Amino acid sequence: MTLHISEVHLRAIEAYAEAHYPEEGAGLILGDEVGERREAREILPLPNRREAGERGRRYEIDPLETLAAEDQADALGLKIIGVFHSHPDHPAAPSQTDLHFAVPWYSYLITSVRSGRAHESRAWRLDESEAGMQEEELEVRPGSGRLTGAPDRSVASGAQQEEG
């Protein structure tokens, strides 16, 4: 399985992750799938609804936002093919928490943000046994893409980094 994403979309996801640092930023990836090829077509940033003190290490999207996103995807002839979220000062690999909540079939794109700068993005998928997540190939192609204008209520949340 390969997740194809435009450079514009990936940069937008990374900019979103940086804007939310030191909190986790998250959203949904809309796209389509033909055979082994999965193509990201739209990026839908969504608010992290975890409480302020937890957003530095957790994310959660309101299920009703997910429902609205599914309706939006249906209207566009697309599907929700995956989820993106950031790991502030942590590797771009799934944690135990990510594994616990991982939904089969979705692609999970994780962006590692180091000291406020996006460092790396990698894609993962729950394996068939659901005991672990396997990395999937991420193919970034130069080209256009656009951000879907979703309201984002979490950008200005401003949690403070722990200083000691």
Place this chain on the structure above:
Amino acid sequence: MSQVRVPTPLRGYVAGQTEVEVTSANVAGALQELVKRYPALRPHLFGEAGELRPYINLFVNDQDVRSLHGEQTPLTDGDRLMILPSIAGGAMPPGLRGVDHNALRANQGSIIALLLIAFVLDAPGLAAGVGAVMLLGTLAGKIGFLPVYRSLRRLRLAAPDILQDNPEPHRFAQGLGAVVLLGGAAAFVAGAPALGWGLVWLVIGLASLNLFGGFCAGCAVYYWFNRLGLPGFSQAPPPGAFPGRRPQPPVE
């Protein structure tokens, strides 16, 4: 007749349908009806013990069934039962947070420098003042000499070094140092300056071990108390870190 809305990841198990019609009168019945008709769906909705999988949310129309009557929530004609995946996760295990170790280093450096000055100038009052700042910082849940670090940051002489760590042991270590220094101050008042300077040098030594050796003795004490199950010492060492040792930056 009610509709069950199936999320994208599960549509492959219900012949690609977005919505499936059911006749059951409540949520539990509708789910059973669904998995009876589409057995391949069962392991994705329910665990081995029959419990709902952690990534499944159930909504009737736009209300979470947990705020209604759970799986016993009734369904009436025209209701929509939504199966919605939980989109959730996060980078770290519980407890760990980003802790700026350069803020801790600035604190240790300030403590060492001021205590050395106090010793050289034979100024026990200054040593007691350092202890008071550390104590007040600990009581406020902050590091005592945070303003020094903030000034260094403003002057661009320091940059954050954020590691996944527990902040509590560091605060405990600072509090322990404060108690030792205030014990030293009491020794001076009691007319035992040798004991007083001995305690000051103990703090200088342990702060230096932390600053230059990456080992926080007070944190190690905190983690030992945690291992003994003492109340108030709830955090365990970060995974893979020896208790008291500075955690390693994440490895790719």
